Amino acid sequence: MMLFTITLSSCILEEGDNVPKKTEAGQLIWELTSREISNNLYATDLALKLDLWLTAPEAEKNQWEDRFFPDSKLRYSTGAWNLTGMPVYIYPDGKSIHTPGARWKVIFTEPVFMQSNTEFEMDVECTDNLKWNISNNNFSLNIEGKRVDSPATAAGYIYTTSGDGNFIPGYYDRPDERLTAAYAITQSMTFHPETFGLVSSRYMFRPYSGKCSISVSDTRNSAVNDKILVEILSGSPTRIVYKITYNGITETWD
């Protein structure tokens, strides 16, 4: 009787966790890395769109403003352009940023979306026709732009990127993060703008092709040195398929 009741009532108090994919930790870091690059491209895109508007014929300015900045007004004060409703300040150097040699500065006084930096500053330098280098102390990316034809998005360009950088993966309101991710784009990555939400002016850049390697370290544990390799197999607005190799184990994600 005793054994029977023990068998009957010895029980599962709590179901176990869902079994994660073997590369899920790597996928988490890749998502944050692509978002980090996307944020840098978004900041660049604002500067490039501003320049397109500044250099547009007077008769076309309203048309460009409606297309590129549907929710903001452009305001100029003490050497910087501000988009109303956004914590962004763009500092031109007197030359069009589409002119080789021009160097502009972009400052976000608050996070763009959800990122680790509470304040963000970067330089945009035109290196060639539709080619720029964007950089700050944490990254340096060479990008090539291709104009976006579709008026469905407020983005100015599709970007092909190469370069490297590092960042602290995390959310801006969590200062206790201690991981560092160092990424290197090993095969040029193409980032396409995708609108999110119902407002076409809100967009972010998502990778549709290319390869990236990431090293993860922990500031409090020198033994941590995890390797992540990402290869984008295919990309479209509805589906991005990519392969992640995390510490030697490879899985496909979409």
Added chain:
Amino acid sequence: MLALSVTMFAELANGQVRYWNSSRGKQMPEAEVRFSHGLLPLTYDFELLEWNWDFQPASVTDQYYNLQTYRGNLYSTGALSMGHSIKVAKWLEMGATLSYAGSFRNIYSSSTNKVIDRETSRSFFFTPTMRFAWFNREWVRMYSSIGLGVGMMISHPYDRVRGEAAEPYIEWGPSVQLTGFGISVGKRFFWFSEVQTIGTLGLFTMGFGFRVVPDKRRWQR
């Protein structure tokens, strides 16, 4: 351990009878020993006590390390108890119960799906108990009871963020058992079950016991 406990409690009851007879020259009151198993005992790792009232999402650091392992089902042994009591009045028994409740879960590596560690907790309770018999027949008794005592839990957790076993710790606390309805069927050897219960012995308890009834007339006073 179970055999040892059975022997110990049986000897205790017999010893009481012998001592009572020899020292006072009259029959001792009825005594009994019980062995039971309770479902879902309350222990100090009860989820409500561990509830995280911080609604912030976990940091990326914590998420990253947590994804490298995952936890299996949490199993419980239930509460294995043994008790001894003496009938001090027709309607009242007084005694004490010793209980053990264990729980464990495996920790698996996400990359290999192999067990890399195990979290365990072992709880021990000592619960003096008063049992009120409100239906009293020779073969069937129905009762309610209340118990209050002390307990301790030895816990061996696993720190998923650090990726290693965390420091074990011991927690002390009260042991409380409230039983709304209990029924026992039998005379010297009896079966019993308790429902409408809550506490360290479990939400639903079932077991058996031995009763020493030296003097039936005394039992009926």
